[in-house]
Amino acid sequence: MAKNILIVEDDAFLIELLSKKFASEGFKVSEAMNGKEGLEKIKETKPDLVLLDLLLPDVNGLDVDGFKVLSGIKEDPATSSIPVIILSNLGQQEEIERGLKLGAIDYLIKSQFTSDEIIKKVKKILP
Amino acid sequence: MAKKQAKTSHKNGAEAISGAMLLSHQLMSTLTAMKWSLKMLTQGDFGAMTKEQQDIVGKIDQRNDLLISLANRVLHTSKLEDEKYCCNLASVNIETIISSTMGYSKESATKKGVNLEFKRLTEKIPALRADEEMLKIAVQNLFDNAIKYTPAGGKVTVFLDSDGKNVEFKIQDSGIGVPEKQKGRLFHKFFRADNAIKLNPVGSGLGLFISKNIIGAHGGKMGFDSKENKGSAFYFSLPVNG
Numbered sequence: 585m586a587k588n589i590l591i592v593e594d595d596a597f598l599i600e601l602l603s604k605k606f607a608s609e610g611f612k613v614s615e616a617m618n619g620k621e622g623l624e625k626i627k628e629t630k631p632d633l634v635l636l637d638l639l640l641p642d643v644n645g646l647d648v649d650g651f652k653v654l655s656g657i658k659e660d661p662a663t664s665s666i667p668v669i670i671l672s673n674l675g676q677q678e679e680i681e682r683g684l685k686l687g688a689i690d691y692l693i694k695s696q697f698t699s700d701e702i703i704k705k706v707k708k709i710l711p
Numbered sequence: 712m713a714k715k716q717a718k719t720s721h722k723n724g725a726e727a728i729s730g731a732m733l734l735s736h737q738l739m740s741t742l743t744a745m746k747w748s749l750k751m752l753t754q755g756d757f758g759a760m761t762k763e764q765q766d767i768v769g770k771i772d773q774r775n776d777l778l779i780s781l782a783n784r785v786l787h788t789s790k791l792e793d794e795k796y797c798c799n800l801a802s803v804n805i806e807t808i809i810s811s812t813m814g815y816s817k818e819s820a821t822k823k824g825v826n827l828e829f830k831r832l833t834e835k836i837p838a839l840r841a842d843e844e845m846l847k848i849a850v851q852n853l854f855d856n857a858i859k860y861t862p863a864g865g866k867v868t869v870f871l872d873s874d875g876k877n878v879e880f881k882i883q884d885s886g887i888g889v890p891e892k893q894k895g896r897l898f899h900k901f902f903r904a905d906n907a908i909k910l911n912p913v914g915s916g917l918g919l920f921i922s923k924n925i926i927g928a929h930g931g932k933m934g935f936d937s938k939e940n941k942g943s944a945f946y947f948s949l950p951v952n953g
Contacts, residue, residue: 601744604756678799
């Protein structure tokens with residue numbers, strides 16, 4: 585059975601690249617372009633893994649950034665076991681620590697990884 | 712009146728700095744998208760390419776990586792100039808920073824044929840009160856330079872020592888060195904020595920400036936000894952109770 589990956593990311597070009605790469609490796613990919621949509625899709629579809637950006641657009645003044653999505657996933661027993669990899673260009677120690685403390689399984693700085701390295705990380709988590 | 716003017720200009724400065732931070736974040740997002748797509752192109756995700764096409768895309772990719780490191784430098788410089796980012800002090804083990812930097816740098820050194828070594832000159836290195844992230848940047852810049860400006864077959868050795876009051880770091884290379892007449896300007900913002908430009912035309916001229924400022928912000932001192940065509944040693948000393 586193909587594993588389901590949800591990408592929560594506001595840059596359509598990055599989504600396009602990641603989707604192509606994941607699809608070619610046999611994953612099923614869905615996407616959300618803001619935090620609110622991301623949380624809804626996670627609760628609805630229970631993906632096998634979430635790739636989560638941190639800086640997400642503010643929809644309707646709700647301001648659901650990646651950290652809020654992450655705590656939302658981890659606080660709900662129905663979704664708390666879903667592994668979340670943070671994929672961000674925020675690389676401050678504080679942000680990394682905060683993300684890992686909130687329950688992210690890994691924290692990847694976008695500009696330091698390529699899409700195939702991200703796939704490798706995901707395959708390790710979802711063998 | 713003079714005081715008021717100074718205050719205003721400081722405010723404008725702060726705005727410019729956060730503008731620079733925002734700009735470098737945006738630059739980084741775009742450069743990342745380019746990096747990912749260029750890598751995918753060379754890996755054949757969008758179909759096979761001729762050898763010549765692969766070659767040129769590979770070169771664009773290298774230039775793009777360079778832009779990423781430049782954008783990072785701009786970000787670091789702007790953070791450094793913004794007081795609230797420096798320094799987030801905590802107990803830091805500098806040896807951990809050095810071994811992780813060694814890890815990162817080993818690959819580029821090996822690729823280049825430069826021998827990279829670490830020597831601890833005393834048994835115990837005391838912990839420092841420092842901003843770990845900033846200190847990492849300062850150390851990484853010195854490693855990057857040493858490897859960048861040392862030709863194949865050369866040697867880079869990192870020394871760590873302490874007398875209990877200060878921690879002394881030194882990185883010695885057998886590289887191109889600094890021309891005598893340019894030594895005074897080496898730590899200036901955007902300055903690059905003539906022989907460095909000749910060897911590697913693209914560079915920000917910010918690395919040493921950033922490192923020296925980080926060490927200075929921690930109450931430490933940084934300097935260097937160098938002889939052109941023989942090599943350089945960059946060193947800093949940080950107070951243990953800084």
